[in-house]
Each structure stands twice: as C-alpha cells, then as structure tokens.
Amino acid sequence: MPVRLQGSARTAWRSPASCIYVGGGTRYANPFRTDHPSPSGYRSSMTAQEGVHLFDAMLRGPVGRYYAERFARSLYGLDLMCTCPLDTPCHADVLLRLANRAEPRPATCSLEGPAR
Template sequence: MPIRRRGSSHATSALSTSGIYVGNGSRYANPFRAGDPSPSQCRGPMTAEEAVDLFAATLKGPVGRCYAERFARALQGLDLVCTCPLDVPCHADVLLHLANEPEPRGAACSLEGPSR
C-alpha cells in the first residue's frame, strides 16, 4: 500500500518510479499553507489541519473534482513525498486517499463546459 514519505523533490529521484514529489513547486502542491490568513474573517492564520481541510474541500468542488480525478489517476499506487513532518496533517494524505480509494471514480472531467 502506498504511503506518505517526508523529503524533498531531490530525494524523490532515489525512489525511482515508486514515488513522486507532491510538495511545494509540484503540480500537486497544496495552494493553502499553514500560517496563511484564514478564509474566515473571524480567525487568525490557518493551522496545518485547516490548510489540508481547505485543500480537500477544494477538490470536492465543481472544478476541483476534475483535478481530483486527474490527480488520482496519475498518483495511483505511488508513494507520495512532501516536506511536511510526518506527525502533522499534510495534503499528501488527502491525495493518497484519493488515488487509492477502492471505489471507482467517475468519468473524466472536461473543463471546456457543455457542448452546444
């Protein structure tokens, strides 16, 4: 079963084809970071857990679902490498679940909208 590992994009090359870097600078990076302002005006900076929750919620939205399906196909069966410490929430956990869930995913999304 694929797992989350801690490391840099350089460390991933040692994993050969069994792992892929999903941290900052990759196409799979979480655009939401701990310490960034919270989307709620009543709160201070986001925690790591809030940043991961926001990433997961975004992948469930109308456009995010298309990316989620693409990410799931590309990451299926691979170990995911990120710079986050292993004892804190990380978006790689969301991607691992998404890529390796036992349920079949829907048909591929199109970002072009309905045809006329």
Template sequence: MPVRLRGSRLTAETLSKGCVYVGQGSPYANPFRPGIPSASFPGTSMTAEEATDLFAATLRGPVGHRYAERFSAALGGLDLVCTCRLDVPCHADVLLRLANESPLPCPDIPGSTHYLKGTTR
C-alpha cells in the same frame, strides 16, 4: 499500500520510480499553506489541519473534482513525498486517499466521481 514520506523533490527522484514529489512547486501542491492568515478564524494563522481541510474541500468542488480525477489517475499506487512533518496533517494524505481508494458517486455533481467522501484530512 502507498505511504506518505517526508523529503524533497530530490528525495523522490532518488528513492525510486514508485515515488512522486507532491510539495510546493509540483503540480500536486496544496495552494493553502499553514502560517498564512486564516480565512476561517480572522486574526489567526492557518493551521496544517485547516490547510489540509481546505485542499480536500476544493477537490470536492465543481472545478476541483476534475483535478481530483486527474490526480487520482496520475498518483495511484505511488508513494507521495512532501516536505511536511509526518506528525501533522498534510495534503499528501488527501492525495493518497484520493488515488488509492475506490471512487464513490458524488451526489452534488451529476456524472462526477467523488473520492473524498467523509474525509477531513
């Protein structure tokens, strides 16, 4: 089963063809970043968990599900490398589930596939 690794783009290139960098600057990067102002809790900074949850929620949306399908096809079977610490939630965890678990129909969007049912990070 593929795993999440910590490192940079160079780390992914050095390790093997079986690794893909998904951090900032990649096509798979999370647009929601820990430390920026929180949309859910005004006056606080976004946590890693909140940023990861927002990324997952975006991929479940009417536009995001198209990205989810592309990401799933591109990342299946690969280890994912990100700069996040391994002991905190990371969008790479969402991408790993997305790319390596069986898709389920999404009742909200006719004809779509929903890869993230029930996940929160």
C-alpha cells in the same frame, strides 16, 4: 498499500520509481499554506489542519472534481513525498485517499468516440 513519505524535491530523485514528490512547485501542491491568513478569524495564520481541510474541500468542489479525477489516475499506486512532518496533517494524505480509493479508470473521452 501506498504511504506518505517525508522529503524534499531535491531528495525525491533518490527515492524509488514508485514514489512521487507532491510538495511545493508541483501541480499537486496544496495552495493553502500555513503562512496564509486563517479563514477562521481566530488566528493570524492558518494551521496545517485548516490547510488540509480547505484542500480537501477544494477537490470536492465543482471545478476541483475534475482535478481530483486526474490526480487520482496519475497518482494511483504511488507513494507520495512531501516536506510535511509525518506526524502532522498533510495534503498528501488527501491525495493518497483519492488515488487509492478504487482501481484507476480509463480516460472518459476518446478520439474514436464512444465504445459500441
């Protein structure tokens, strides 16, 4: 079963081929960071948990579902690496859950039209 690893983009190249970096600077990065203002209004900055919840909610939204499907297909079966400490919430956990919930599905569109 794929797992979350801790590392950076600079150390990711040394990881096995079954691992991909999903942190900052990648298309999989969480846009909700802990240095952003908190949506709850109780704190001045967002907690890691709030950022992960917002990322998860975004991927369940009308536009985010499109990206969630693409992410799930491209990340299926891979270990995911991020800079977050392993004992804190991380968006990579959301991506792992998405990517490994079921077998990858083939693309939904084809240049040849629907199968008959």
